[in-house]
Amino acid sequence: MTTRTGAAVAGDVRALCFDVFGTVVDWRTSVARDLESFFSDRDIDRDWPAFADQWRARYQPAMEDVRRNRRPWANLDTLHRENLEAVLEQFDLTGLDASDLDHLNRAWHRLDPWPDVIPGFARLKQRYILASLSNGNVALIVNMAKRADLAWDVVLGAEVAGAYKRMPQAYLRSAELLGLAPEQCMMVAAHNDDLISAAGHGFRTAFVCRPTEHGPDQTTDLVARAEFDVIASDFGELAAAMGC
Numbered sequence: 001m002t003t004r005t006g007a008a009v010a011g012d013v014r015a016l017c018f019d020v021f022g023t024v025v026d027w028r029t030s031v032a033r034d035l036e037s038f039f040s041d042r043d044i045d046r047d048w049p050a051f052a053d054q055w056r057a058r059y060q061p062a063m064e065d066v067r068r069n070r071r072p073w074a075n076l077d078t079l080h081r082e083n084l085e086a087v088l089e090q091f092d093l094t095g096l097d098a099s100d101l102d103h104l105n106r107a108w109h110r111l112d113p114w115p116d117v118i119p120g121f122a123r124l125k126q127r128y129i130l131a132s133l134s135n136g137n138v139a140l141i142v143n144m145a146k147r148a149d150l151a152w153d154v155v156l157g158a159e160v161a162g163a164y165k166r167m168p169q170a171y172l173r174s175a176e177l178l179g180l181a182p183e184q185c186m187m188v189a190a191h192n193d194d195l196i197s198a199a200g201h202g203f204r205t206a207f208v209c210r211p212t213e214h215g216p217d218q219t220t221d222l223v224a225r226a227e228f229d230v231i232a233s234d235f236g237e238l239a240a241a242m243g244c
Contacts, residue, residue: 009186009204009229010243015178016124017133017156017203019165019189020141022213024132024150025111028052034107038100039093046091049215054090058083063135063164075137075159081105108136109143113150114210120235121151123244129153133174133187135164154178166197175203188238192225199226206230206238 021027032048039046062079065071084105088096096104121130132141134157141155154177158164161173175182182202189195190210199205205228211218224231232238 010241012184013128013186013204013242014180014184015129015131015175016186016188016206016242017131017171017174017198019187019191019194020132020134020136020144020157021111022210023188023190023208024117025113025144025148026210026213027056027108027111028213028215030111031055031107034110035104038104044093046093051087051091053214054087055080055083058086059135067164067167073162076108076135077105077137077140080108106143109140110147111144113148114234116234116236118149118151120239123239124235124242125151125153127242127244129178131156131174131178133157133165133171135170165194168201171198171201171203186229186242191221195228196226199228204229206232206241208232208234208238 018024028049031052035046035048035051059079062083066073081101084101088094124130130152131154132152134141136144136157137159138155141152141157144150145152145155156174156177158170160177161170163169163173165171171187172182175185178185183204186204186206187195187198188206188208189198190208190213192207195205195207207224207228207230209222209232211222214220230238230241232241
């Protein structure tokens with residue numbers, strides 16, 4: 001992938017705001033691994049990557065109910081838990097108690113970063129504020145960071161802003177809390193729609209491709225669909241483009 005230079009914008013950008021699920025961490029492999037470990041102790045086998053896919057497939061519809069005021073605010077841990085129970089039924093997995101469900105739901109707190117993330121963060125942190133701008137709730141992102149050594153300067157996003165992406169407030173409130181104008185913030189994501197939304201609210205944008213986020217047969221977000229400020233294949237290329 002060709003890296004578009006960020007030199008023209010790097011001097012203006014003060015903070016890099018990262019999407020987390022898929023961009024920073026490999027949720028599919030991590031959740032499938034966690035499920036396999038838990039259920040292997042019970043001599044139960046299923047297609048765990050498929051389970052992870054089905055769990056994730058309920059993510060956007062659940063948030064959309066909140067976005068459209070069809071239900072009161074609920075954080076992502078709550079939405080994940082509701083979705084987990086539905087997918088367990090779909091995969092004919094029964095007999096789990098509350099502590100089992102809590103443990104499984106916290107699989108999203110135990111996600112592994114992509115291999116380029118830790119060294120990329122180390123370079124980027126020398127020059128920029130590193131902020132999560134995720135739909136994940138604060139406890140989820142903090143626990144994930146503690147386990148995986150993700151060096152955030154600040155945890156922002158849906159729970160802090162009171163709005164799920166792609167709602168304007170998710171981006172604008174995050175910039176406001178940093179004391180920055182939107183154009184001083186760069187959204188970093190592996191998802192075109194997230195970046196297009198951020199750009200529409202004044203953010204600079206960096207597309208980092210994650211071609212296996214959804215597994216080996218992924219068909220979405222393989223290329224940038226807009227003129228983003230930076231297009232890179234990993235966080236190393238992003239750091240180079242941003243002068244780090």
